[in-house]
Amino acid sequence: MTSQEQLINRIMAFDIDEADVQMPLTSRLAREQTWTHAFSWRVVTEYKRFIVLAMIAGHPVTPSEQVDQVWHLHLLYTRSYWHHLCRDILGQELHHGPTKGGTAEGKKFFDWYRQTLESYERIFKDKPPLDIWPKPKDRFKNAGSWKWYNSSHFILVRIPTFLRPSYWFRFS
Numbered sequence: 001m002t003s004q005e006q007l008i009n010r011i012m013a014f015d016i017d018e019a020d021v022q023m024p025l026t027s028r029l030a031r032e033q034t035w036t037h038a039f040s041w042r043v044v045t046e047y048k049r050f051i052v053l054a055m056i057a058g059h060p061v062t063p064s065e066q067v068d069q070v071w072h073l074h075l076l077y078t079r080s081y082w083h084h085l086c087r088d089i090l091g092q093e094l095h096h097g098p099t100k101g102g103t104a105e106g107k108k109f110f111d112w113y114r115q116t117l118e119s120y121e122r123i124f125k126d127k128p129p130l131d132i133w134p135k136p137k138d139r140f141k142n143a144g145s146w147k148w149y150n151s152s153h154f155i156l157v158r159i160p161t162f163l164r165p166s167y168w169f170r171f172s
Helices: 003-013 025-033 035-057 065-076 078-090 102-123 163-170
Strands: none
Touching: 003 035, 003 078, 025 035, 025 065, 035 065, 035 078, 035 102, 065 078
């Protein structure tokens, strides 16, 4: 078995949930994202695949929105992320580098995401699941519109098409 295969096996075997806690990461993820627990586990698996890609793709990688949500939450579990994953499994730090904003950054992350999907197919010999890894044009279609809110204080109501800014300005 090559060292690359060993690394992939270590990453995929990594247990993101701590054994002795009432609210493990996957449960918190399901609650905060209003996902089923089964979907949370699927996204965590894709997050691990993203970590593999970050380590072996040979180019910068960009996560899907769902995978990025796992990464954000995992970063809050500092011992799990920095000690168990980065130090013990990866043998190096893996930093999260968000966009600085602007057109050039948008193009850069679009290209990185496209390359990430290509490397996913090359490395895993499988297509990424579209419900977690949408096509690049769909991944960045609503960039900047994601909002976190407390669902115990607010409800979400879909904005009718005729009230959306894109409806009013598309004819100009």
